[in-house]
Amino acid sequence: MTTPLLHLDGISKSFGKVTVARNLSLSVRPGEALGIVGPNGAGKSSLFAMVSGDLRPDGGSVWLDGREVTDARPYARTRAGIGRTYQVPRPFEHLTVFENVLVCAHQGAGLKGRQAWTQAMDVLERTGLAGLANTPAGRLTLLQRKRLEVARAVGTGPRLLLLDEVAGGLTEPEVLELVSVVRQLHAEGLSVVWIEHVVHALVRTVSRMICLAGGDVVADGAPRQVLADPKVRELYLGSGPETELTDAADAADAADKAGGPGDTEATGEERA
Numbered sequence: 001m002t003t004p005l006l007h008l009d010g011i012s013k014s015f016g017k018v019t020v021a022r023n024l025s026l027s028v029r030p031g032e033a034l035g036i037v038g039p040n041g042a043g044k045s046s047l048f049a050m051v052s053g054d055l056r057p058d059g060g061s062v063w064l065d066g067r068e069v070t071d072a073r074p075y076a077r078t079r080a081g082i083g084r085t086y087q088v089p090r091p092f093e094h095l096t097v098f099e100n101v102l103v104c105a106h107q108g109a110g111l112k113g114r115q116a117w118t119q120a121m122d123v124l125e126r127t128g129l130a131g132l133a134n135t136p137a138g139r140l141t142l143l144q145r146k147r148l149e150v151a152r153a154v155g156t157g158p159r160l161l162l163l164d165e166v167a168g169g170l171t172e173p174e175v176l177e178l179v180s181v182v183r184q185l186h187a188e189g190l191s192v193v194w195i196e197h198v199v200h201a202l203v204r205t206v207s208r209m210i211c212l213a214g215g216d217v218v219a220d221g222a223p224r225q226v227l228a229d230p231k232v233r234e235l236y237l238g239s240g241p242e243t244e245l246t247d248a249a250d251a252a253d254a255a256d257k258a259g260g261p262g263d264t265e266a267t268g269e270e271r272a
């Protein structure tokens with residue numbers, strides 16, 4: 001069996017009476033694209049924080065490619081191959097787009113001189129930002145800021161890319177533009193874990209989905225299966241996102257007809 005790229009082994013975390021992880025275990029295979037859904041406050045961003053090292057679990061352990069990183073500092077996890085975006089992008093506003101990514105190639109990936117420069121340019125191309133290289137980050141539109149957030153994470157040279165609501169607040173055509181960037185990054189070999197309320201963006205990109213609620217994984221499987229799960233539907237019942245689930249299920253049907261998103265390594269049988 002392949003060693004998981006990421007493995008969370010029975011992690012738990014509470015903030016006072018709020019439990020964000022309850023003996024939670026989860027694995028991500030190399031090459032996988034995994035989507036995470038769940039209601040507001042479910043603990044999704046906290047989960048990323050425990051993977052990236054911003055937050056320490058109260059119990060359990062975090063493993064990257066078979067090596068325990070539970071006690072590793074965030075910068076060490078970045079060097080080990082974990083790149084993440086944040087729900088609220090905070091680029092260096094006065095630096096240009098290129099300089100923002102260069103900092104990540106330099107400090108995150110540990111590259112020097114021309115190598116860092118080349119990596120930053122390459123990442124700008126791959127995220128559709130090359131034409132904005134010399135624009136100060138503070139002048140970007142929301143979609144451009146979201147692209148830059150992805151570019152900064154990719155600039156650190158990760159194997160595992162963690163995306164936290166990068167499609168939030170975008171118009172429909174903008175969501176589709178971002179989906180195409182993420183799909184391309186995944187096709188190039190990056191493993192992706194994407195938290196998103198814009199569920200139809202996920203079904204266009206991932207081959208597996210989990211739903212988090214109350215610190216637990218309440219559903220885990222193919223997107224269509226998870227979206228149809230009565231436990232998941234109950235969580236979204238009567239809310240705006242319920243419509244989102246129906247739209248997403250339609251998008252899943254369309255993706256199936258078009259050949260669907262795939263893992264870069266996993267076989268169809270391995271998918272849950």
Ligand SMILES: Nc1ncnc2c1ncn2[C@@H]1O[C@H](COP(=O)(O)OP(=O)(O)OP(=O)(O)O)[C@@H](O)[C@H]1O
Nearest residue numbers: 015018020038039040041042043044045046047087
């Ligand atoms: N550092 C912290 N200190 C105290 N409480 C926190 C902290 N971080 C998160 N929380 C609480 O933990 C719960 C889960 O927060 P988290 O941001 O992980 O949720 P989420 O699933 O990402 O929600 P959303 O979909 O709104 O982004 C919330 O009730 C939040 O207020």
Ligand SMILES: [Mg+2]
Nearest residue numbers: 044045046087
């Ligand atoms: Mg969040």
